[in-house]
Amino acid sequence: MKTAILYNGISHHHLFFTYDHGKYQKKFDEIIYFLDLPKIDLHQFDILIIPSRIEQNFLMENKKQLYDYLQSGKYLVCFGEMTKPWLPKVTWNYCPTNFNWWLKEGGELKLMAHDGDHEFFNYMSVNDTRWHYHGSFVPPAGATPIIINEHNESIIYEDTVSYHGTAIITSLDPDYHLGQRFIPKTEMFLDKFYEWIFDKWRKEHVT
Amino acid sequence: MNEIALIDSGCYFGKNTYRSDEFHQKFDLIWLYDFPAIDLTLYKGVIIPTAIDEEFLFRYRKKLEKYLDNGGIICSFAQNFLTWLPGNSLWKPSEIPFKDRTIFKSNDHPIFMGVDEYDLNYRGGVKGFFSRGFFEEPVGAEVLLHDNEHRTVLYIDRTTTNGIILSGAGSDLVSFGVGSNNTSELLVPQLLDWILQEAHGEKGNQ
Numbered sequence: 001m002k003t004a005i006l007y008n009g010i011s012h013h014h015l016f017f018t019y020d021h022g023k024y025q026k027k028f029d030e031i032i033y034f035l036d037l038p039k040i041d042l043h044q045f046d047i048l049i050i051p052s053r054i055e056q057n058f059l060m061e062n063k064k065q066l067y068d069y070l071q072s073g074k075y076l077v078c079f080g081e082m083t084k085p086w087l088p089k090v091t092w093n094y095c096p097t098n099f100n101w102w103l104k105e106g107g108e109l110k111l112m113a114h115d116g117d118h119e120f121f122n123y124m125s126v127n128d129t130r131w132h133y134h135g136s137f138v139p140p141a142g143a144t145p146i147i148i149n150e151h152n153e154s155i156i157y158e159d160t161v162s163y164h165g166t167a168i169i170t171s172l173d174p175d176y177h178l179g180q181r182f183i184p185k186t187e188m189f190l191d192k193f194y195e196w197i198f199d200k201w202r203k204e205h206v207t
Numbered sequence: 208m209n210e211i212a213l214i215d216s217g218c219y220f221g222k223n224t225y226r227s228d229e230f231h232q233k234f235d236l237i238w239l240y241d242f243p244a245i246d247l248t249l250y251k252g253v254i255i256p257t258a259i260d261e262e263f264l265f266r267y268r269k270k271l272e273k274y275l276d277n278g279g280i281i282c283s284f285a286q287n288f289l290t291w292l293p294g295n296s297l298w299k300p301s302e303i304p305f306k307d308r309t310i311f312k313s314n315d316h317p318i319f320m321g322v323d324e325y326d327l328n329y330r331g332g333v334k335g336f337f338s339r340g341f342f343e344e345p346v347g348a349e350v351l352l353h354d355n356e357h358r359t360v361l362y363i364d365r366t367t368t369n370g371i372i373l374s375g376a377g378s379d380l381v382s383f384g385v386g387s388n389n390t391s392e393l394l395v396p397q398l399l400d401w402i403l404q405e406a407h408g409e410k411g412n413q
Contacts, residue, residue: 006215008218008260009216009260009261009262009263010216010218010258010259010260010261011257011258011261011285011286011287011288011298011377012258012286014261014288015286015288015300016342035240035261035263053218053219053258054222055216055217055218056217056219057217058217075293080219081219083219099331099333100331100332100333103331103332103333134219180339181300181339182305182335182339
């Protein structure tokens with residue numbers, strides 16, 4: 001299994017990669033500075049992570065490369081906002097961020113499991129995904145919602161039907177917050193999230 | 208054309224603040240990746256927000272140094288991890304838990320006139336948005352903001368170069384207060400006023 005992740009050159013990504021003696025840097029075989037993406041052969045990788053806060057116009061400019069990679073049967077994992085249509089079949093809905101729900105009396109962030117038997121919940125609980133989100137997704141027909149909000153929109157979903165590869169899409173931004181040393185629970189989330197994805201790939205590809 | 212430029216390298220944040228129509232009237236928004244071709248001498252001041260691609264800035268640090276040596280003003284709110292800003296010690300994360308960390312005004316600088324310290328420290332009742340780290344300020348620098356461990360959160364350096372460097376440790380004056388409906392909304396107009404006063408030789412209340 002060969003993995004890669006994009007890097008936007010901004011301090012929140014640098015601090016994410018260098019957090020805890022480079023714990024997250026070591027999870028990936030290659031960290032690709034985003035301006036270098038056009039000259040990289042993505043087909044050498046099995047899993048490509050697009051962390052949150054990669055400039056969307058840049059992803060638009062390189063959407064064919066990313067789509068071709070996904071269509072070759074690989075994993076594409078996307079965090080955060082997808083405000084430009086750089087990946088077909090993805091529908092993004094902006095919403096104001098409820099970042100202080102926990103300070104309000106009776107406040108809650110309404111996130112739920114779409115199907116509590118999904119393998120994702122072998123790795124973490126719904127509560128582990130609750131800090132805030134900046135938007136949601138309406139998955140295409142046949143895709144599998146994992147975490148949904150009260151409007152039945154997805155905060156995390158996987159799509160194994162729209163492409164030849166597997167897309168895992170979340171509007172959560174744990175890498176950003178871990179890089180900013182803000183919201184400590186994002187560390188456990190990310191550790192488990194990556195573990196789920198890497199295990200999932202191994203189950204499908206390693207006999 | 209405005210007298211002040213703001214350099215942007217994308218990223219989701221900034222969409223509702225310095226990329227808004229209202230802000231376009233206050234400064235020119237320069238796309239960082241066009242930066243090599245931009246004539247900085249056209250601007251009295253250059254603002255660099257927290258969310259900036261430092262890898263690219265580092266490649267063109269000589270351009271920033273030349274601008275400063277010609278008397279330019281740079282206001283940076285980056286959490287510097289590369290040495291592209293003269294005199295800057297690089298950002299260090301604060302070890303104080305955010306709930307226990309407080310940012311204080313160090314003097315009566317006009318940029319913070321009328322801005323309540325509470326409004327610098329809290330957004331919607333939550334601490335930690337404004338700054339999460341600090342710098343060791345350059346020798347001779349004027350400290351404008353510090354935390355409760357007396358670490359420097361924002362300084363002005365008039366000695367390292369021929370120009371003026373205002374450097375905030377992630378304390379982003381161009382995005383933090385916008386839309387807050389409190390006294391932190393004064394930060395943007397007062398920062399821009401200060402830049403122009405410095406550029407035109409009116410030192411103001413310092």
